[in-house]
Amino acid sequence: MITRRDLIITGAAATAAALILPRMSFAEEAVFAPEPGAWRSFDVTTRLELAGAGKAQAWLPLTSVNESEWTRPGESRWDTNAISAERVRDPKHGADMLHLVFKSGETAPRAEVTSRVQLRDRNWAADRDEPRALTETERALYLEATELMPTDGIVKETAEKAIAGRTTDQEKAEAIYQWVVDNTFRNAKTRGCGTGDVASMLRSGNLGGKCADLNALYVALVRAAGIPARDIYGIRVAPSRFGYKSLGAGSATVTKSQHCRAEVWLEGRGWVATDPADVRKVVLEEPPGNNGVDAPKVVAARRALFGAWEGNWMGYNTAHDVVLPGSDHKVAFLMYPQAEIAGALLDCLDPDSFRYSITAAEVQA
């Protein structure tokens, strides 16, 4: 017996289906097509609260990547009870950070920093300005080995296998991109964004990890092939406009949305955007999850993420092996807030002992 209530529900479901179906067929085709268009502005705010006895210091990464094609850093402003708050630049890589020193005995060290940044999509197929040339110093910097990214030994051997038969830098860089997508996987258990110990990954044959592992592997392999490349350590600030849940910030709170991307330098093209780690993220996380490499959303992302990326992510810096000013501690990369109390560096991935939050808000013009 069909009741009036059943009819109403059925009617509602039918209407909903009519609305959803066209979208489903749209999803089947899967579009992921970043194109440089209008700039968007975001305010990204980091709030830090430290606890514990002893003299405290903290270092908060500030956006310092300035590329006219896709990112323009704006002003940063801060409010803190630190006795010293100084904007400092890592001399080698130009990574900006806010260095905070709190007075001994300060019971509740705190700081709130807001940075404005303008972003837009990138796509190497779009009209672009003629790239400037890399200086010799820059070329050397973006080819060098780092503590965790050797460019000899097993890294070089792996790169040579991946680029066999390829002749141009572009072919080689793309072959390595495909190699990383084909041979690595995103490991949900990896803490934070991973460590990026490329030689250990390759030697163990365990090529699982997150962005700081997979994209560091990409950069190390490309450098080992003799092509300048760099990681950009940053954070997602907005949802994806292409409906990819896995490739955007899920809410205004982005405390755990850190993400690093990669760039490769191609003569005549300049810095080219790439992100093989995000292809593996779509494979693992994009609903319904554990997608095949032939799933439409994976195919579309894979096609785009060598050459393009979406402007819903902000880069802090491209630095490796950063000595924290005023401290003996060194970090492999500066993507998370860092702090030390009485000389002991806190674990930036342990929210119980190191409390901070990060929010991102789009600024309407």
Added chain:
Amino acid sequence: MFGGAPADAAHGLKPWAQDSSPGLSLDQLDGGAFELATSTDSITIVHFFATWCEPCVEEMASLQALHIGAGNAVTILAVDVGEVDARVRRFFSEHPVGFAILLDRDRAAMKAWGVEGLPTSFVLAPGLRPALKADEPVDWAADGMLSRLLALSPEQTTITNREDKVP
């Protein structure tokens, strides 16, 4: 020179042909400095690891099993490479062990020992003579492992000869 222990492919341990072992001078997780003493009479395992390294977690459990089985005959030194002390401390509060945890904060020890990736382990005979090396995970709790390690110790030769038929 290896006390008769041949390369043991099954355990990932291979002969480590080097005249002397590098030094090891590091802070301990529980405080205080550690210095590798050449006068030691025991077999010593120097194990480089990190908490993010998945195979290292399982291997640490097998090192603890070896530690319980071997007692003072085998000294185990677990060297954490390049991590924040707080993260290492948290790891061992969840996976307690009975041997020393050393902190190679700046990776200097890893470089001095020629470690190219994690995990890597070295086995030193008494007097810190280089004996065996593994650049892959090792099951330290495997059958026969303890007797193979003890075979590196001259006093144990008789027992070893009987058990393992080592010349």
